[in-house]
Amino acid sequence: MIAVRRRAVRVLLANWEGGHTVPSRRLYPHQWSWDSAFIAIGNARWSPRRAKMELQALFGAQWRDGRVPHIVFNPRVPEEAYFPGPRFWRVRAPSGAATSGIVQPPVHALAAWRVYRADPDPVFLRRIYPRLVAQQEFLRAARRGPDGLLVIVHPWESGMDNSPAWDVPLAAVEPTRMVFIRRDVDHVAAAERPTDLDYARYVALAAAYRDTGYREAGAFAVQDPLFNTAYIAAETALAEIAAVLGEDPVPHRREAEEATAAMVAHLYGDGLFHARDAHTGKPLASGSAAGLIPLLLPTLPDAVADALIATAVNRFRLGLGPLPSCAPDAPEFDPTRYWRGPSWINLAWLLWRGLRRRRPDLAEAVAADIIRTVQQAGFREYVDPFTLTGHGCEDFSWSAALAVDVLA
Numbered sequence: 001m002i003a004v005r006r007r008a009v010r011v012l013l014a015n016w017e018g019g020h021t022v023p024s025r026r027l028y029p030h031q032w033s034w035d036s037a038f039i040a041i042g043n044a045r046w047s048p049r050r051a052k053m054e055l056q057a058l059f060g061a062q063w064r065d066g067r068v069p070h071i072v073f074n075p076r077v078p079e080e081a082y083f084p085g086p087r088f089w090r091v092r093a094p095s096g097a098a099t100s101g102i103v104q105p106p107v108h109a110l111a112a113w114r115v116y117r118a119d120p121d122p123v124f125l126r127r128i129y130p131r132l133v134a135q136q137e138f139l140r141a142a143r144r145g146p147d148g149l150l151v152i153v154h155p156w157e158s159g160m161d162n163s164p165a166w167d168v169p170l171a172a173v174e175p176t177r178m179v180f181i182r183r184d185v186d187h188v189a190a191a192e193r194p195t196d197l198d199y200a201r202y203v204a205l206a207a208a209y210r211d212t213g214y215r216e217a218g219a220f221a222v223q224d225p226l227f228n229t230a231y232i233a234a235e236t237a238l239a240e241i242a243a244v245l246g247e248d249p250v251p252h253r254r255e256a257e258e259a260t261a262a263m264v265a266h267l268y269g270d271g272l273f274h275a276r277d278a279h280t281g282k283p284l285a286s287g288s289a290a291g292l293i294p295l296l297l298p299t300l301p302d303a304v305a306d307a308l309i310a311t312a313v314n315r316f317r318l319g320l321g322p323l324p325s326c327a328p329d330a331p332e333f334d335p336t337r338y339w340r341g342p343s344w345i346n347l348a349w350l351l352w353r354g355l356r357r358r359r360p361d362l363a364e365a366v367a368a369d370i371i372r373t374v375q376q377a378g379f380r381e382y383v384d385p386f387t388l389t390g391h392g393c394e395d396f397s398w399s400a401a402l403a404v405d406v407l408a
């Protein structure tokens with residue numbers, strides 16, 4: 001175990017850029033939003049200073065409207081290193097940093113709270129709290145519908161780009177005619193990444209959103225259980241943070257309870273949460289593991305939690321091996337293609353946290369699988385859930401960081 005931890009820290013040191021951490025040296029050479037949250041959670045265990053710097057660097061690029069962009073571009077990295085880069089997004093944060101204009105699941109308040117728990121520093125908490133609140137306010141103001149659920153406007157906002165849950169709404173998106181060069185496939189086999197057609201649609205959606213000044217949702221508008229869970233988990237963490245700071249925790253707690261009830265009312269069915277198309281109101285039924293992540297929610301009704309756990313055991317093989325990103329019995333399951341089946345450590349980590357209180361025995365099994373995965377495959381981006389063969393890039397930061405946290 002000490003050897004795994006040492007190797008993980010070595011990866012994090014190698015990916016450290018002086019003020020933030022790249023997810024991967026070659027594939028993802030900038031700062032990514034939810035990656036930084038997961039990285040901070042791991043860094044809190046061996047270098048709280050870096051954990052705080054990581055979050056502060058990200059929030060340094062927060063927009064005036066409160067949004068935290070999904071990528072903060074490193075000005076020292078050439079445009080050609082990653083597509084779509086700053087020339088595509090054409091926008092800067094008030095700090096002057098070039099950023100993207102979309103967001104990612106808001107797991108940052110959870111990260112900030114865990115950083116504080118590892119290293120109780122009220123100055124850090126006091127500084128980051130208003131920024132975390134502003135991040136949530138942006139989501140409520142810009143992304144909340146009358147049913148109380150948040151909408152994402154791009155598959156990249158889900159963090160699970162080519163999830164099978166997006167197949168139906170994406171099929172309705174006109175692919176871009178713009179000519180572009182994908183850089184991801186320079187580093188990873190094309191068969192392990194989204195398809196060219198997926199990319200032509202991602203680019204069309206991002207360009208359309210950009211052209212409204214990053215204000216109006218276009219063809220893709222969905223309510224994702226993972227994104228909404230992250231938002232609610234953030235309110236729960238903000239309640240804890242508020243209590244430490246002498247602020248009122250009650251509004252955060254109430255918000256978390258109400259949003260949980262809205263999720264159960266609108267996204268839950270057949271033992272799993274499913275995304276929903278905000279334009280049509282239709283459920284986007286799929287075998288995506290995003291539907292298990294609401295186990296994180298403290299006020300989830302027990303009957304729903306029990307049904308999710310049964311699904312995790314029966315359909316996602318919980319206890320038998322690492323969590324697949326898509327249920328192996330689903331027709332779209334592909335054990336090696338990105339978010340359509342491979343096991344990702346961040347999803348396993350979120351499930352681990354969600355199971356700790358309700359089913360410590362199963363939480364233990366998830367933690368053991370995370371460690372077995374990195375022992376066998378190294379800190380790969382994702383692995384085949386049956387063979388544990390590594391896929392995607394190597395030395396992936398959140399795989400290392402979350403393994404450190406699980407071992408702590």
Ligand code: 9YW
Nearest residue numbers: 023028032034035159160161184
């Ligand atoms: C891309 C950095 C990001 C993650 C996302 C993942 C991928 C970017 O990499 O998206 O170029 O496809 O899907 O969750 O934050 O690790």
